[in-house]
Amino acid sequence: MMDPVAVRRPSFLFTTLFLLATMVLYPVAGALLFSLAGGSGEAVLGGGGIGGLLGPLRMAQASGQLMMLALPVLLLAAWHVRAPLFSLESLRFLGVRGGFDWRLAGFAVAGVFLLQPLVFTVAGLQNLFLWPALGAAGAEVVRQQAVMEVFIAELxxxxxxxxxLVVASVLAVVPAVTEELLFRGYVQGNYTRSMRPFSAVLLTGTMFAFFHMSAANLLxxxxxGWYIGYIYSRTGNLAVPVSVHFVNNMAALLLLLSAGSSPVAGSDPELLLFKVWWWVLLLLSLWLFIWVMRRFSAIASSS
Structure with a gap:
């Protein structure tokens, strides 16, 4: 699919430096906003919880993503194409365009659901074998993950x-829009000018994982990130990966709420990996995933 503004895209080096700067400054800005709201990062990381700071923290979370992820990308896009902010040309630079295909979005969303057993299996195998094998370092990864899960449950x-509705906006809507503008709309879009689309998808997805600063969830x-990048590479329409990202986040939020306020208490989900039926389910989900992706690719190719 031809990129109508490819000639105006910045170099690989510029894009990478901008992304690295964003990844460094974003948590700093988040910590500053949290501090201004009266919170203590040390208390949270130490398992102290967020207490009565839910409202200010949610506002800081959404504001930080809008100011540090979305706004710089929108300004850069307008600067690259020498057009006003939110002009059709600057938005098209970021993959924001008309012609949303509900069939493509439907198959893309189905694909992310069918990937969940594989994602769960990878995370479970890490918990069972990788982190114990790493000794003290692995134990710290597990501890930080447990603290983060409790923190997110409170949030x-x-x-x-x-x-x-506020929680859904903060944890599902805003991240889906801002992170896709940055990673797929800007970074992956620019990388495709400097390398093959497949390489751009892999690199952007990997950086997407590191951006979230969670060793336990890196893989x-x-x-x-690789899946969403592939979806964007085939459609060229940012609305589709935003939809996938939003549905994935919303499903995780609903699952978390249905599990109660303590998602890690009283259960060992990794024990599912010792059940034969789980591996049958995994193989079935992967087979269906391949079928869905073939249908998705056929529709994308004919669009």
């Missing part, structure tokens, strides 16, 4: 429909 707590997030 996702919703006592009313109105609060749930699962890379799988998700």
């Amino acid at each position: 996702a707590h919703a006592g009313s429909v109105g609060e749930f 699962p997030l890379a799988l998700l």
